[in-house]
Amino acid sequence: MANKIAVASVIAAVGIVAVIGTIAAVTASKKGGDKDGGGMSAGVKLSTVCASTLYPEKCEQSLKPVVNDTSNPEDVLRAALNVALDEVAAAFERSEHIGKGAKDNITRNAMDVCKKLLDDATEDLRDMARLKPVEVLDHVKDLRVWLSGVMTYVYTCADGFEMPELKEAMDKVLQNSTELSSNALAIITRLGELLPEEAKKVNATAAAAAGHGRRLLGWRMREAEEKTSGRGVPAADGKLNEIADVTDASRQLLADTLDEISALSDDASRRQLGLMFAKLYSRGAKGDLLWRRRHLLTMSLSVMTDEGEEQRIHMNHHLDAIANMSTETNRQLLAEELPDDLDGRRQLLSRRLVGISEVAGEAKRQLEAMDQPADDHHRVLMTTNLVGTFDEIEDGRSGLKSSDLPKSAPANQRRRLMQLPGGRKQPSRNRLLTTDVIGTPDEIEDGARSRSGWKEQSGDDAPKWVPGDLRRLLLQIQKPNAVVAQDGSGGFKTITAAINAVPKTYQGRYVIYVKAGTYKEYVTIPKNMANIFMYGDGPTKTVVTGDKSNTGGFATIATRTFSAEGNGFICKNMGFVNTAGPDGHQAVALHVQGDMSVFFNCRFEGYQDTLYVHANRQFFRNCEVLGTIDFIFGNSAALFQNCLMTVRKPGISQSNMVTAQGRTDPNMPTGIVLQSCRIVPEQALFPDRLKVASYLGRPWKEYARTVIMESTIGxxxxxxxxxxxxGDIGLKTLYYAEYGNTGPGAGTSKRVNWPGYRGVIGQAEATQFTAGVFIDAMTWLKATGTPNVMGFTK
Known part of the structure; x- marks a missing residue:
């Protein structure tokens, strides 16, 4: 080839070299450990490898210089890394002349963005090149995500140029990069099919010997898990112990809602609940009610000591029981046909959720008196799933007495019965409890703290019985590494100052607490800063705001108010706003490209292009996104669970599109998934909601993929x-699907008839878009402590 291949071509070499390296290792092994290593042989040739790609001729042409019959794995990988460094430098050089001398702000801005994106691609490439051949099989899913990220950076670089001639020139420069990256992605995607069984066995053995710490781009998940569990929610044993002890620390964590416990729930444990509780009922039928009450709600430390591991298993079952109540709450609330107007929805949800809030508070208070004799009015008997019914909770009619209960519970019983002291009526307050359904008012945090008596505590306040690692975690929650406050009461007055102060050599999760206030600044969590946990006082109290827009002279990606580029970023209880308005056109409130990033109880407000899920993997839980045109867009694997999508009133003659997904290759494991979400109009749009055209999404790129599942559509x-x-761009190649949705807008009889629209898919097909599969959440999300459902929610 006359010119050197651009950035992604190197990735193609690395991916294929890894495959061939593994095969070579197998061949050498079969020959009795030949010291010279083995070349390509025994069943897989370069032509066979390249046949699985979209550009097979280019695949063979690019790999022949670095792959031959005498290359051993080490030599090939070393050569690929050196070529990668050379080619990235060449890509920079070839792109520098494009747009040079331009006087308009958008072009100059696009040039800067392009250089940054190619630099990001370089960094990710270096990390991928560090993988040994025997580690490749253990990271197939990761490699697919990271390669997709590099490809996304490449096309984002070109998309930043608005002038057609400049964009065309950049596309031409990067064409080889795009095509050869696609080849590498295809090979990695089919890696399991290409390797013979012997190679898989050798890989598994070698990987086991080397350890299975997940090598991420710039950080290790194992190290992150050992040092901290992300947001700081303890493991099951620690959580139940807190409920039993009811110290200040446990009060805070318990009042932080039952939703946080639901992360520990899974289908297997739920199936065991009926048998477990039947056993407990049977054991306690002839004994005193206090015994049953104590064991069904929690277990004391003395019982744990006496019965050992068996009680630990039961303790985990109790946690699942509590989680089930949260899951059932979510299921019932989302299934209801709630008013589409925002005020009506809030009022109804408030009435429902406040009951749960009061019951949880009452349970906590009764725990404190558990060792004291209790009369019938103060007894609590918990089975598995629900605290009475919502109406009974709201009206104070959950009046079943202990004497009314059966001597032994049937295995299929799925209710939690609770007698409130004195049969008193639940007080009504306009306050939402943050559980499985998102609420946006600031009262969420105020309510949790006022009910729990929360306050910042010293390290000595952590319970002495908490294991060492959990104790450190609790202390980390209570004592952030940095506090940001505009009034000077913290160590920093701006978020940027706090980020700049993070030690470069810091190990573990770095916690930044941002006090209530409106922070008018443009914040970036840099790519080299992993494992940042940032939290505020509420999504409408701690707000980061900006007003950059495309009409103001900025490329879309550069309009962002807040950018999370570091891997493992976790954010809770914060709001992000772009105030440019509908006349600003593209105006991003949050941009995120960090892999394995999480946002919990956050709010993203804008109009067009509010939330840019750029690349890699992200999980959003209990969040609200407000916007008009393409207000959730990008090419990451992004899953939104229990979130509120609030469609705003657009400009004159404009329509609303909730999503605009940017997948450019059929092998990319990317897409946007809305699960158990609600799509509703804001109050200003409500009167005209049937006049203004609003859609679930549109295909930004040729292979756009979006799935709406188990959601309520207004x-x-x-x-x-x-x-x-x-026109017809992407209509044949996109993937749009729906599953298990409800609401007046969920009917599919009049949906589009494009070839790429799948309609309502079956459960088996929908499974691939659940958290455990789609974002590989089982390997990383639990460590963040974020509430989640790995499978279906209904």
Whole structure:
């Protein structure tokens, strides 16, 4: 080839070299450990490898210089790394002349962004190149995500140029990069098929000997898990011990809602609950009610000591029981046909959730008196799933007495019965409890703290019985590494100052607490800063705001108010706003490209392009996103669970599109998934919601993929459901699907009839878009402590 291949071509070499390296290792092993190593042989040739790609001729042409019959794995990988460094430098050089001398702000801005994105691709490439051949099989899913990220950076670089001639020139420079990256992605995707069984066995053995710490881009998940569990929610044993002890620390964590416990729930444990509780009922039928009450609600430390491991298993079952109550709450609330107007929805949810809030508080208070004799009015008997019914909780009619209960519970019993002291009526307060359903008012945090008597505590306040690692975690929650406050009461007055002060050699999760206030600054969590946990006082109390927009002279990606580029970023209880308005056109409130990032109880407000899920993997839980056109867009593997999508009133002659997904290759494991979410109009749009055209999404790129599942869709969504981008672009190659949705806008009889629209898919197909599969959440999300459901929610 006359010119050197651009950035992604190197990735193609690395991916294929890894495959061939593994095969060579197998061949050498079969020959009795030949010291010279083995070349390509025994069943897999370069032509066979390249046949699985979209550009097979280019695949063979690019790999022949670095792959031959005498290359051993080490030599090939070393050569690939050296070529990678050379080619990235060449890519920079070839792109520097494009747009040079331009006087308009957008072009100059696009040039800067392009250089940054190619630099990000370089850094990710270096990390991927560090993988040994025997580690490749253990990281197939990761490699697919990271390669997709590099490809996304490449096309984002070109997309930043608005002038057609400049964009065309950049596309031409990066064409080889795109095509050869696609080849590498195809090979990694089919890696399991290409390797013979002997190679898989050798890989598994070698990987086991080397350890299975997940090598991430710039950080190790194992190290992160050992040092901290992300947001700081303890493991099951620690959580139940806190409930039993009811110290200040446990009060805070318990009042932080039952939702946080639901992360520990899974289908297997739920199936065991009936048998477990039947056993407990049977054991306690002839004994005193106090015994049953104590064991069904929690277990004391003395019982744990006496019965050992068996009680630990039971303790985990109790946690699952509490989690089930949260899951059932979510299921019932989302299934209801709630009013589409925001005020009506809030009022109804408030009435429902406040009951749960009061019951949880009452349970906590009764725990403190558990060792004292209790009369019938103060007895608590918990089975498995629900505290009475919502109406009974609200009206104070949950009046079953202990004498009314059966001597032994049937295995299929799925209710939690609770007698409130004195049969008193639940007080009504306009306060939402943060559980499985998102609430946006600031009262969420105020309510949790006022109910729990929360306050910042010293390290000595952590319970002495908490194991060492959990104790350190509790202390980390209570004592952030940095505090940001505009009034000077913290160590920093701006978020940027706090980020700049993070020690470069810091190990573990670095916690930044941002006190209530409106922070008018543009914040970036840099790519080299992993494991940042940032939390505020509430999504409408701690707010980061900016007003950059495309009409103001910025490329779309550069309009962001807040950018999370570091891996493992976790954010809780914060709001991000772009105030440019509908006239600003593209105006991003949050941009995120860090892999394995999490946002919990956050709010993203803007109009067009509010939330940019750029690349890699992200999980959003209990968040609210407000916008108009393409207000959730990008090419990451992004899953939104229990979130509120609030569609705003657009400008004149504009339509609303909730999503605009940017997948450019059929092998990319990316897409946007909305699970157990609600799509509703904001109050200003409500009167005109049937006049303004609103859609679930449109295909930004050729292979766009979006799935709406188990969600409630308001009547603002037009019957056809989805909108075109430009003519027939992507209509044959996109992947749009729906599953298990409810609400007046969920009907699919009048949906679009594009070849790529899958309609309502079956459960087996929908499974691939659940958290455990789609974002590989089982390997990393639990460590963050974020509430989640790995499978289906209904």
């Amino acid at each position: 009547d603002l969504i037009k019957p056809e459901g989805w909108s075109e981008w430009m």
